[in-house]
Amino acid sequence: MRPTWLKAAVLGTAAAMTLVACGNSAETTSTPSASAPSTPSAPALSKSELEALAVAASKKAGSPTKVPKITIGYLRYVAQSPADQRMYESAVAAAKILGWTVIQCDGQGDPAKMAACGNTLLDQNIDVLLNDGIPQTVIATALQRAKREGVPAVYSGGSLDEADLYTAGYVPPDGEMGTALAAYVAGQMKGRSGGAIVQGFPASWGVERVDALKAAGVKIASQQDADATNLVQGTQQQIAAQLNQHPDASAVWITFETAVLGAAQALKARYPGKAYPDRPLLATFYANRPTLDLMRKGEVDAAVENSLEWSSWTAIDQLAELKARNTPMSKDVRPNYGEGLDFWRSTLVTKDNLPPAGQLVPPPVDYETFFTAKWKHEFGAGS
Structure with missing residues (x-):
């Protein structure tokens, strides 16, 4: 491909x-x-600037409302992968703020297990099928079933050639x-x-x-x-x-x-x-x-x-808009939330710019502060 x-x-x-x-x-x-x-393109935004942008984004989305409680089925590409762990854990953290439940199934890098996982999760009456960039050909049967059952299927973290069976996806460049x-x-x-x-x-x-x-x-x-x-x-x-x-x-x-x-x-x-x-x-x-x-x-x-965690937070935000307002999820793989909110800027790391031991490289834009503030104003989440 x-x-x-x-x-x-x-x-x-x-x-x-x-x-x-x-x-x-x-x-x-x-x-x-x-x-x-x-x-x-822009310097790092302060907390107050991020919160102001979050309020603006929430007002653009609509009047304050409530988001329903849902269960997300997370199909993991391979849980052994540190990047998979980052995406999954960030999805769980974001969902928790909205009061959502996340259940998981590990595909272990095996196409047969990924396909089985998709159906196993759907058997548990999930409201959303989320994964970290699994090609639709690998889990086509599960995706087709999700579409028949009205379950949104979303990917994050990895680009796909064809994604017509998916509802939406959000990925780094x-x-x-x-x-x-x-x-x-x-x-x-x-x-x-x-x-x-x-x-x-x-x-x-x-x-x-x-x-x-x-x-x-x-x-x-x-x-x-x-x-x-x-x-x-x-x-x-x-x-x-x-x-x-x-x-x-x-x-x-x-x-x-x-x-x-x-x-x-x-x-x-x-x-x-x-x-x-x-x-x-x-x-x-x-x-x-x-x-x-x-x-x-x-x-x-x-x-x-x-900082690929941004893609998980974006997926959760887009799902919140879908579930709370019936707003279609953005088809843009990197949605525009406002000037300076390009969460996906990347950094080349060498021995010359390592972060302190035990820490990741700081994100160029604090997506967690932005989305947390947006959901508090828009849905009363985390209050």
């Missing part, structure tokens, strides 16, 4: 690198293109994230022999990320896909084999964020006590806590971070 949306901006520096997403981007085909380094990371990797590889060992993933977001690397002109030494059912040990074995076949490789690119844990183990075993540039560069997506810990140890070199 080929990527279906996103425009891209190249970022060319190593530290504290941020990029601006596309605002109201529709799902149209776009090829990553080079441009000057980007900076945030994977193409832009790939372009930012690719620019950094390309810059680091200049003057070094050998290409990049690439581990991709057969989903539209995975294709977009790898396409960005190729568009940056990076030489590809080898390319294989990750096994979602065996992300750590399987990746360790896969990357170890590729390092043996390509001993002059200059970089290792990991598309599925959890797999970087296995890649780091493979590099550590082959290059004990070595850090880049005395071993290949290791780059990946999402600066999850385990990845940040490895970066502090010098075992991972770069990760493009997106």
